[in-house]
Amino acid sequence: MSKVGVFPASGGLGGSTVQHLLPLVPASNLVFIARNPDKLAAESRQGAVVRRADYDDPSTLERVFEGIGALFLISYASCEHEHRSKAHRIAIDAAIRSGVKHIFYSSLAFGGNLRKESEALVMQAHLDTEAYLDELARSPAHPNFTYTVIREGLYSESFPIYTAFFDPAAPVDEIKIPHDGSGPGVAWVKRDELGEATAKIIATYVHNPLAFPYLNKTLLLTGPKVLTLAEVVGILGKIIGKSDIKIKKVSVDEYTAQPQNPANLTYHGEDLSKKWATAWPAIANGECSVVTPLLRDTLGREPEDVETTLRKLLA
Structure with a gap:
């Protein structure tokens, strides 16, 4: 061996x-x-x-x-x-x-x-x-x-990077990203x-x-099911007891102007917020919405659903 x-x-x-x-x-x-x-x-x-x-x-x-x-x-x-x-x-x-x-x-x-x-x-x-x-x-x-x-x-646990670093401990009412939250979604x-x-x-x-x-x-x-960004935000709201969280589609410039984004997306001194924003059109075009059975077949069981993963993460 x-x-x-x-x-x-x-x-x-x-x-x-x-x-x-x-x-x-x-x-x-x-x-x-x-x-x-x-x-x-x-x-x-x-x-x-x-x-x-x-x-x-x-x-x-x-x-x-x-x-x-x-x-x-x-x-x-x-x-x-x-x-x-x-x-x-x-x-x-x-x-x-x-x-x-x-x-x-x-x-x-x-x-x-x-x-x-x-x-x-x-x-x-x-x-x-x-x-x-x-x-x-x-x-x-x-x-x-x-x-x-x-x-x-795409990791279920990575939801912050797709939601403008939404913080369940200090939730905002509006998540401002260059995407309206609708499908196609992601096989988290x-x-x-x-x-x-x-x-x-x-x-x-x-x-x-x-x-x-x-x-x-x-x-x-991939995961076993595709969920939109809006559905993931709905699950987060359900877990933390805040049902009025909404996604607001904004321009890339407005997205990058939010201070939490450069703070989390700076590498080697370069703010990559604007470049990271290319992820949303890719999601909107269905790049992350393909489901395959390989994960389930390899594990020998059904993969864990997003809500279960997020409940454990935020417990």
Whole structure:
């Protein structure tokens, strides 16, 4: 059995995948890589190898993937385009030089039913990375390299970024975004169930690479039902006991002028609020409204519904 690496392994999706991998793959075959290895002390005590690397310090990537056969590469945490694409490419190149044979890549569920285009800025680096992995797998220079892209559904827990950072602890009456809240909606999904399904897919490969059905494929993991932004806001209002919360469609300029947006959407000193606003036309065009059975089939049960997830989150 080849060793499995996860990088970065201490974030939301990475941490969830790590916890679900531990019962499926012997800890001695797991290598968890993070910017802050101290966050993985418990996993180290269980027998996993823990290493340090940082997307923003390419020198740390040069040998960190040595001894790893299959790598789960989680995307750089930002909605930037060029910087993310470059960071992903550097990590992929370092992994291949170190002998990694298969890369699982966490993409995002914009782009509808696996289309190779999207209106959303946040999807552009993912599309670049998907294309680069496919290019490498087709290259005669890398005859033994394969990949699996997993387009992870939009997290139910990520509702703040789609609702102008609505705060249930200090609720406003009006959520001002460049979208009217109507359909098409989003096939929302619980983040931990994405981590669980991703871990099961990785474990399937590790236990029998030759029979793995998703070599050089792109997968789409979604929730079981599409809900509009207005329906999600209605659920939030129901949970916190405030039934009069409304979505007001505003211009992109009015959206970005709200102070909470630059405060939460500034990366490397650049306010990306206006670029992030490209997510709403993508949602309006149905890019996030595709439902697939793969999550349910991989989990072996019905995925958790949005209201249940949000009630637990806000309890």
